[in-house]
Amino acid sequence: MKRSIAVVGTGRMGSALARALLAKGHRVTVWNRTKEKAEPLALLGANIAPSVLEAVSAAEIIIVNVSDYAATAAILRDADITSVLRGKLIVELTSGTPHGARAAAEWWAGHGASYLDGAIMATPDFIGTDAGTILVSGQGQAFRDNEEVFRALGGNVQHVGQDPGRANALDSALLSLMWGELFGALNAIAVCQAEEIDLGELGRQWTATAPVVEGLVSDLIKRTHAGRFASDDETLSSISAHYGAFQHLVELMDARGIDRSIVGGYDAIFQRAIAAGQLQGDFAALSQFLGKAA
Ligand SMILES: NC(=O)c1ccc[n+]([C@@H]2O[C@H](COP(=O)([O-])OP(=O)(O)OC[C@H]3O[C@@H](n4cnc5c(N)ncnc54)[C@H](OP(=O)(O)O)[C@@H]3O)[C@@H](O)[C@H]2O)c1
Structure with a gap:
């Protein structure tokens, strides 16, 4: 009608x-x-x-x-x-x-x-x-x-x-996911520029690796939903593996004088989880350290 x-x-x-x-x-x-x-x-x-x-x-x-x-x-x-x-x-x-x-x-x-x-x-x-x-x-x-x-x-x-607020709540959640990628891209651009890597190359490599990132995000959501925070046979990567690679990134950024504003928040969450003895946990364990203001 x-x-x-x-x-x-x-x-x-x-x-x-x-x-x-x-x-x-x-x-x-x-x-x-x-x-x-x-x-x-x-x-x-x-x-x-x-x-x-x-x-x-x-x-x-x-x-x-x-x-x-x-x-x-x-x-x-x-x-x-x-x-x-x-x-x-x-x-x-x-x-x-x-x-x-x-x-x-x-x-x-x-x-x-x-x-x-x-x-x-x-x-x-x-x-x-x-x-x-x-x-x-x-x-x-x-x-x-x-x-x-x-x-x-x-x-x-x-x-x-x-609940009339549900659509806006989902909107904010999905936007935070989108900004995670967009701000991550800003950081990646800064790293490539400092290392004199052509941004066309970054674009090509992102296209190749994006499905891996999408898989990690889906896995993170699924594992958090199920409360499966300890590393197990299906764990794709532990906090320890991520934290090691993260330290390489920070070392590179500090050496090149790249601002830490974007990655500073990541470090704070890693530190909270590590202090709580979760270094060997699945990456999803980090979700326990963010739900409420710590
Ligand atoms: N564009 C997108 O991709 C997108 C995606 C998702 C959601 N949205 C949402 O859609 C909404 C509109 O976005 P848009 O991109 O269409 O923005 P826009 O092109 O800037 O349009 C804003 C509209 O709001 C009106 N407006 C603002 N203040 C007003 C007031 N005090 N009294 C009367 N009219 C007023 C403007 O009227 P005038 O023409 O007179 O200024 C115009 O019609 C926003 O809430 C935005 O977040 C947009």
Whole structure:
């Protein structure tokens, strides 16, 4: 069933969301603070609303994608707008924290609106494609009732739990994984530059070794989930093996005067585990030294 949807915020991501909905034949009204950014969507069939109130009045579902939750609150938490939103579904796709999502869900429940909170695990070019991933949490029934709308946004849109904060929590976890690789790459670039290794060579060797790293990450998650921290027959590498290689890296970096900001945190975690007698443990044993502020 084609739905009447308002997209509030048509920056890079909001415009991609609106385009994907239009491509699937939904009736889309858009509003953006800077009207010019919404205008190209009119050529694709979107209705450009002159005010937020008009945008949300015309819609059954309100998808919000602005810079942060404070901007969403500034836009929607107005008495006139709030009264129009009663009985409607708000889908917050702006990035935020788990507690921010839970507070927003509670606030909207108190104002008679349904609320789902999503985390977009994709760049705008993935939106509307089979590989587009969006994690959505909150009222499962509201998600199921509007599944066709979510499917328009990406082939991999999943409801990940009733807790409205779950999608944002997973988002932060996955981003920390991504930054681990990106900041690790910055450190690798610094090492190659200091050692006069061509970065094209680094790129080629990374392509060759990336599957090994992916395997290690999956193994780490699986072993931590199972609580298998002691080294055993299936251990891929112990803390001791990693720590030895880590010391070589630090020695090289110190000799070349490379800043330790990125690897300093690794050292602190190794030291905690070693002080606790876990040097011979599986690498997964390190996960016990990070769960709460030590
Ligand atoms: N781009 C990505 O790859 C990506 C991926 C995942 C998640 N996200 C998330 O998607 C959200 C939007 O990102 P984006 O890349 O689309 O950013 P963007 O292009 O900078 O767009 C930001 C949007 O927020 C609006 N906005 C900001 N403050 C506002 C306020 N106080 N009142 C009204 N509107 C306000 C902007 O309006 P104006 O046009 O008037 O400035 C614009 O529509 C963010 O939460 C981001 O983390 C983005």
